[in-house]
Amino acid sequence: xxxxxxxxxxxPPASVLAPDAVxxxxxxxxxxxxxxxxxxxxxTVIANHKKKDTSKVVVYFRAIGSVPIMKQNIYTITASNKFxxxxxxxxxxxxxxxxxxxxxxxxxxxSPSPDEIVNNLFKCFNTNxxxxxxxxxSPAWG
Amino acid sequence: xxxxxxxxxxxxxxxxxIPILFTLDDNELCGRGVDMGLMIEAQRCxxxxxxxxxxxxxxxxxxxxxxxxxxxxHYKGTPLKWHYAIGLLFDILGLQAxxxxxxxxxxxxNVTVNFQNYPGDKLIASCADSNVCKDAFMxxxxxxxxxxxxxxxxxxxxxxxxxxxxxxxxxxxDYNRFWDVNHRLVLNDGAAPRHLPVRIYLPGNxxxxxxxxIPADEQDHPRTLRQILNDALPALFPLEDDxxxxxxxxxxxxxxxxxxxxxxxxxAQNMAYADNFLHLVIVIE
Numbered sequence: 546x547x548x549x550x551x552x553x554x555x556x557p558p559a560s561v562l563a564p565d566a567v568x569x570x571x572x573x574x575x576x577x578x579x580x581x582x583x584x585x586x587x588x589t590v591i592a593n594h595k596k597k598d599t600s601k602v603v604v605y606f607r608a609i610g611s612v613p614i615m616k617q618n619i620y621t622i623t624a625s626n627k628f629x630x631x632x633x634x635x636x637x638x639x640x641x642x643x644x645x646x647x648x649x650x651x652x653x654x655x656s657p658s659p660d661e662i663v664n665n666l667f668k669c670f671n672t673n674x675x676x677x678x679x680x681x682x683s684p685a686w687g
Numbered sequence: 688x689x690x691x692x693x694x695x696x697x698x699x700x701x702x703x704x705i706p707i708l709f710t711l712d713d714n715e716l717c718g719r720g721v722d723m724g725l726m727i728e729a730q731r732c733x734x735x736x737x738x739x740x741x742x743x744x745x746x747x748x749x750x751x752x753x754x755x756x757x758x759x760x761h762y763k764g765t766p767l768k769w770h771y772a773i774g775l776l777f778d779i780l781g782l783q784a785x786x787x788x789x790x791x792x793x794x795x796x797n798v799t800v801n802f803q804n805y806p807g808d809k810l811i812a813s814c815a816d817s818n819v820c821k822d823a824f825m826x827x828x829x830x831x832x833x834x835x836x837x838x839x840x841x842x843x844x845x846x847x848x849x850x851x852x853x854x855x856x857x858x859x860x861d862y863n864r865f866w867d868v869n870h871r872l873v874l875n876d877g878a879a880p881r882h883l884p885v886r887i888y889l890p891g892n893x894x895x896x897x898x899x900x901i902p903a904d905e906q907d908h909p910r911t912l913r914q915i916l917n918d919a920l921p922a923l924f925p926l927e928d929d930x931x932x933x934x935x936x937x938x939x940x941x942x943x944x945x946x947x948x949x950x951x952x953x954x955a956q957n958m959a960y961a962d963n964f965l966h967l968v969i970v971i972e
Binding site: 660668 | 726811823827834838890891895898923936
């Protein structure tokens, strides 16, 4: 996974979205087309579903306890990414090595598997249009 | 405290098993020892890491491997996600992939064992510690609870003993131990859930679909599996069963294809895997 773009140097107010996509993946040229006309064949439906969705969602990082805070804590991320991308991005932002313990939670409630799709998490668990990701250096919430 | 439901469906699902023949990857055969696989009748609702020690012991005892090394499994080259239930893996990689809703010809399920070259790019970090598997399981239980209630209070309010009993029920394959606690979660203590914990798997390694599926319509009637599937995949699951359509898609749950007119809430309560999610594996006919 690569990240591109840079966060703006000053932290935006909490209510303002980061202006640029910070985490991106190599994306296809177009979003999945909505089927029109006659019903799509199963293979078309599956092929459309597998196309990389380039839409983005807003992720709001919140530090818990003694863990480095981020200068900017609201980012947009490509919705078709896996949650592992969020984990990697956060580690880079707070200069954590792979061996440093880091625990991520959604809504201070549960820890998604790294292979869950960000878009699914957003659709199911966003709060007012933001996916709240809490992070800490030791396990919280069970 | 109510008694665990004695749903014959829940019980049959719990008893579901798959014969698996574990063989060592050809590339890892070290030339000595007996080239002998291991057959295990694996529980559909259990997880591969819970068999890992038995499998490793077998290959060490028969002299095929020396012992250490991170164990992982693959089927026809596809690494098996250890945090998926065994039955779900078989339904996706066996039944769905072969476009075959009958298990004949696929059993015993030939799973290949590796102790080298853990595919960290395809599998989440290793499950060497069985606590890792338990943690992954509990996270799923909490995610399911969050979908039902918008909080994880029901799981968090379980006593330590109850939480242990849940996992212990899986380890020991003890229906009563597991369901004694699990029924409070899946039945939500009688309260209507906000959303149903459902995941949908399309063929061809497509991204998993998970949405906040609503269990009842505006008239408070339970919505059917077809309606839930239509929310996510309207082209594959039209609401009107169109006889003129040349194809039909179905959904496998625990290897069987239930009627799509089944109440989705009932299915989520009685046909979920141990992780509290109803996993729907889509097959195209």
